[in-house]
Amino acid sequence: MGLTLAQKIIKEHLVSGEMIPGSEISLRIDQTLTQDATGTMAYLEFEAMGVDRVKTERSVAYIDHNTLQSGFENADDHRYIQSVAKKHGIYFSRPGNGICHQVHLERFGIPGKTLIGSDSHTPTGGGIGMLAFGAGGMDVAVAMGGGAYFITMPKMIKVNLTGKLRPFVTAKDVSLEILRILSVKGGVGYIIEWGGEGIADLSVPERATITNMGTELGATTSIFPSDEVTKAFLKAEGREADYRPLASDPDAVYDRVIEINLSELKPMIACPHSPDKVVTVESLRGTKVDQVCIGSCTNSSLWDMLKVAALLKGKTVDPGVSLSISPGSRQVLSMLADCGALSDILASGARVLECACGPCIGMGFSPNSAGVSLRTFNRNFEGRSGTKDAKVYLVSPETAVAAALTGEITDPTLLGTMPAVAMPRSFRVDDSAILPPASLEDAKNVEVLRGPNIKEFPKSYPQTDVLTAQVALKVGDNITTDHIMPAGAKILPYRSNIPYLSQFCFAVCDESFSKRAKELGQSIVVGGSNYGQGSSREHAALVPLYLGVRAVIAKSFARIHVANLINAGILPLTFANPDDYDRIEQGDTLKLSGVLEGMKTGEITLADESKGISIRLLCAFTERQIGILKAGGLLAYTKEQSK
Ligand code: MIC
Ligand code: SF4
DSSP states (O other), X not given: OBOOHHHHHHHHHEEESOOOTTSEEEEOOSEEEEOHHHHHHXXXXXXXXXXXXXXXXXXXXXXXXXXXXXSHHHHHHHHHHHHHHHHHTOEEEOTTSBOHHHHHHHHTOOTTOEEEESSTTGGGGGGGTOEEXXXXXXXXXXXXXXOOEEEEOOEEEEEEEESOOOTTOOHHHHHHHHHHHHTTTTTBTEEEEEESGGGGGOOHHHHHHHXXXXXXXXXXXXXXXXXXXXXXXXXXXXXXXXXXXXXXXXXXXXXXXXXXXXXXXXXXXXXXXXXXXXXXXXXXXXXXXXXXXXXXXXXXXXXXXXXXXXXXXXXXXXXXXEEEEOOSBHHHHHHHHHHTHHHHHHXXXXXXXXXXXXXXXXXXXXXXXXXXXXXXXXXXXXXXXXOTTOEEEEOOHHHHHHHHHHSBOOOGGGGOSOOOOOOOSSOOOOXXXXXXXXXXXXXXXXXXXXXXXXXXXXXXXXXXXXXXXXEEEEOOTTOBHHHHSOOSTTTGGGTTOHHHHGGGTTTTTOTTHHHHHHHHSSEEEEOOTTBTBSOOOTHHHHHHHHTTEEEEEESOBOHHHHHHHHHHTOEEEEESSGGGGGGOOTTOEEEEESHHHHHHHTEEEEEETTTTEEEEEEOOOOHHHHHHHHHTSHHHHHHHHTO
């Protein structure tokens, strides 16, 4: 039986386990990336492991999230990351150089390699044929130290593309279409491989838009083959030597095959507040728009920006709309400047922001009260923009421009003829904003610079056999890590200050949670299905840990978050009968007993002492995970193991 492309790369990198879907495997990791919002914590964890120099082929630290310096915190954290990178063998991409995923694709991504990044959109690398995963900072720290990365062996979905995209219909519309088909839960437990004759016309940045948003499906990762298109992209980056053709075997077997005919696709739009609430743009025609934001790791490539510039050329943004454009990297921005496209953008009245995440993570550009914002980003979770009652829609760059010019949601095909856009054959390569690490010899003298914003890591708790605690919070389905630990300009600077962050934990759902959890001392959170979807931020586990959350009981969990809970030593359990979710109320006192044995047998009984009922809970931990939970988290476990 033939193998899929992902299975081939897994096989090449397999350290332990068997490639049987559902069982735990571990992989050798060739490359890692971090960004600044998760990086500070990841490098503190790396330092705690006591490894001198990274053991990966390439590790890169990017600064792209916390670029608004309204106090010393971000600047201090950036200095810390820069110095720690220099000392330990990590490349450092300076602020302004671009969004991690865009720059990594341009300068470091290599087909067939494995990559993990402390950011959930790391699967962007799948656009170039990498097997790339989003992970918690602690897992990235372990990989930098030479440790393997553990995942559950996924099943395989193949998406077969036929036909050809029509003008004004884009890769983003393909992403939205697959979200419409599969929902934000539909990819959980799967790797999504894209193939079929339709991929031949998709450039690497377009493929990367699609693999980027595979994250919103909950997929383990997404990947495209490495072919002539990949080769041309690498050549344009002056990296043809990194090319390697890769494809799945003709007789590879998939668990599910989905067909999409590109010729039939229409411009699509995701409505508030979930990336899978997808309808056609046409159906919302005429809705008034206050703000349009173009950029983010999903849609900020040169190809996207050149199309935007061509559509804006000679036109002016509607007076009722504020338009922001953030090119994904310095390479993209400088090439826009070189060819004059930047002038077309500026002349239209757009506000050009720096090459960073910016509005996507609420770092400025929050919409007006109850404002309608159309964004080319990948997430529109409630409150993420910084304005709680804003209505954020996700669209392609073409649909974004149509709204910016008309002031309302407009099907871009109504704009007339799509201007011809030519991509250069080679890109402007300037790596001066990527600082290489110190040599082994010099590294000894590099001082790691720590600012006062770096506070202690929260205390963790080895698992006990009995746990009695109150339900401090009960939440519904699809709770995102933006609910658990919000981001945004006001909070993000404190990603290395867990005590400060803890005030905002779950604030989107219940502002009194933080105080209540602290007063309870130890508590349990109850959730619905797909609990913890979205970001890879381990803060969504570390902050609850700090507040005394000892277990989360949910109908089901998102992949990265459940790994982060285990790494933090918090017990994730699921209901054997999902209807039992309805029987528990916030404030109930729950007693878990026989936990240590139950972690092995896979079943733990819970007594709801307030209701006088008992409920069956399930878990499926591997021996390693049991070891981590018993030790009180991955850091404690790693220390124990190295004794
Ligand atoms: C996001 O898009 O939510 C982020 C900010 O990039 C996160 C990482 C973080 O919370 O720092 C992600 O996607 O993992
Ligand atoms: Fe940055 Fe947004 Fe991409 Fe996250 S999704 S990495 S915040 S651009």
